[in-house]
Amino acid sequence: MKAKIHVYLKPGVLDPQGTAVANSLKTLGFEEVTGARQGKLIELDLSSVDAEEASERVKAMCDKLLTNPVIENYDIELSA
Amino acid sequence: MKTAVIVFPGSNCDRDAAEALRMVTGHAPAMIWHQETSLPDGLDLAVIPGGFSYGDYLRSGAIAARSPITRDLVKRAEDGMPVLGVCNGFQILIETGLLPGALMRNAGLLFVCERTPLQIENTNSRFTRSYGETREVTIPVAHHDGNYFADNETLDRLEGEGQVAFRYLNNPNGSIRDIAGITNAKGNVLGMMPHPERAVDPVHGGTDGLGVFESLLGGTA
Numbered sequence: 001m002k003a004k005i006h007v008y009l010k011p012g013v014l015d016p017q018g019t020a021v022a023n024s025l026k027t028l029g030f031e032e033v034t035g036a037r038q039g040k041l042i043e044l045d046l047s048s049v050d051a052e053e054a055s056e057r058v059k060a061m062c063d064k065l066l067t068n069p070v071i072e073n074y075d076i077e078l079s080a
Numbered sequence: 081m082k083t084a085v086i087v088f089p090g091s092n093c094d095r096d097a098a099e100a101l102r103m104v105t106g107h108a109p110a111m112i113w114h115q116e117t118s119l120p121d122g123l124d125l126a127v128i129p130g131g132f133s134y135g136d137y138l139r140s141g142a143i144a145a146r147s148p149i150t151r152d153l154v155k156r157a158e159d160g161m162p163v164l165g166v167c168n169g170f171q172i173l174i175e176t177g178l179l180p181g182a183l184m185r186n187a188g189l190l191f192v193c194e195r196t197p198l199q200i201e202n203t204n205s206r207f208t209r210s211y212g213e214t215r216e217v218t219i220p221v222a223h224h225d226g227n228y229f230a231d232n233e234t235l236d237r238l239e240g241e242g243q244v245a246f247r248y249l250n251n252p253n254g255s256i257r258d259i260a261g262i263t264n265a266k267g268n269v270l271g272m273m274p275h276p277e278r279a280v281d282p283v284h285g286g287t288d289g290l291g292v293f294e295s296l297l298g299g300t301a
Contacts, residue, residue, distance in 0.1 A: 013229065016187050016254070065146060068139055068175075070182040071229060 001046040003058045004077040005066060008039030013071045042066055051078055081297060083109040083125045086153065088144045093130035093166065093277060100277040101127065104293040114147040125162045125296055126153060128169030130222070130275060140183060140225040141171030150176055162206060162296055163269045167223050170261070170271030179264055179271045180238070181230035186223070187254025193222040195285070196274055197249040198260055202242045205263055207270040210295040217288035219274035221252055221260075226273040228255035228262075238262055246272055 009015050015037050022036035044061075048054035058076050067074045083101045087094045094111065101109045109127070110120050119126060133144035144150070150172075157163045157178050165173040173179045186192055197218050200208050211217070230238070235257055238244050246261035253273070261272025276289030 013184075014187070014254070016185060016189055016227075020189055065142065066138070068142070068182055070180075070231075071184065 001048050001051070001054055002079050003044040003046055003054065004079070005042040005044070005058065005062060006039060006075045006077070007042065007062075007067050007072050008074070009037060009071055010073050039072075054078055081105045081107070081124045082120065082122055083107070083127065084112050084119055084123055085109050085127045085129055086112045086114060086149055087129070088114045088131070088133035088147065088172075090133045090135055091129050091131035091168070093168075093275065096275075096277040097127045097129040097166065100280045100289070100293055101125075103280060104290065104297060112149060114144065114149045117148050118152045119149070119156060123156065123161060125164065126156065128153075128163065128165040128172050129277075130167030130169060133168055133172065136225070139171075139175070141168060141173075141175040144168075144172045145175030154178060157264075157269050160266065160268050164207065164292070164296070165269075165271040166275055166277065167221075167226075167273055170273055171225060173269060173271040178269050179262055180234050181228055181262070183225050183273070184227040184229050185225055186227050186252070191222075191224045192226070192252045194220065194252060196221045196252055196260070198274060199247045199249055201244045201247050202263070204242070205245055205270070205295075206267055207263065207292050207295050208245060210297075211291040214291070216249065217291070218279070218286055219276055219289050220278045221274045222278075223253070223273055226253040226255065228253075228259045228273075230256065235259075241265060243267075245270055246274065 018036040018038040025033040085097050243263045247258040248260045251258045263270045276292040279286045279289030
């Protein structure tokens with residue numbers, strides 16, 4: 001089983017890297033870009049068999065280590 | 081006074097911190113590798129030095145904060161033992177939950193390395209009391225992730241309770257409310273981005289950092 005964890009900054013938290021990316025895209029002529037937020041993607045390989053249990057465990061991993069709840073939110077995507 | 085410096089893979093200010101402690105206390109600190117599970121008995125101060133523990137993987141300080149030694153460090157800190165975290169040490173203290181907030185990428189995206197004028201906000205703290213009447217000091221910073229952030233409620237509480245120890249007079253990294261260093265509610269844990277151990281000898285170009293270490297001795301130099 002695989003888990004994909006998308007980690008992104010909470011709304012309201014300044015994202016200077018995202019702002020730099022948006023500005024750079026505009027410089028390249030992509031004027032339609034009005035904002036950018038940069039996050040990260042963490043992929044886990046799991047030996048789990050039960051999806052529900054895996055989901056609980058991955059959530060615990062996110063809360064204990066993978067994300068910082070002060071500034072980040074996350075989504076978990078499980079696949080076989 | 082019995083002191084210790086905790087060393088992680090990637091720490092690079094551990095020897096500077098040790099030298100500052102030796103100068104001020106007259107004794108070399110114990111150097112504690114992060115795989116140890118307990119700090120020495122009767123310890124009066126633990127310093128978490130600057131550097132790039134675990135290469136800043138995941139988030140600065142995140143992996144170090146889950147090292148074997150950290151459990152005992154957190155317990156001792158909760159029991160009232162003084163803990164000083166500098167730069168990466170501040171990031172680690174935040175990741176352990178001993179201090180609130182987060183340290184994000186500098187607003188200007190660049191690594192900043194400069195001598196920084198600071199305002200001492202709380203002159204009664206265990207870490208600043210030896211500064212006496214001095215309100216402004218210059219201490220170097222060197223970091224990429226020093227942009228302090230917390231929600232407004234937390235910030236108001238930190239300010240209201242005198243937990244903001246140092247503020248930047250010329251904010252180099254975008255820190256909210258110019259915060260450069262904070263203490264926990266009990267006042268026995270200080271995290272700061274500037275490096276006091278890099279300003280303890282005239283050859284460093286200044287000795288304004290000495291006060292942090294001398295304060296911990298209980299003196300009023």
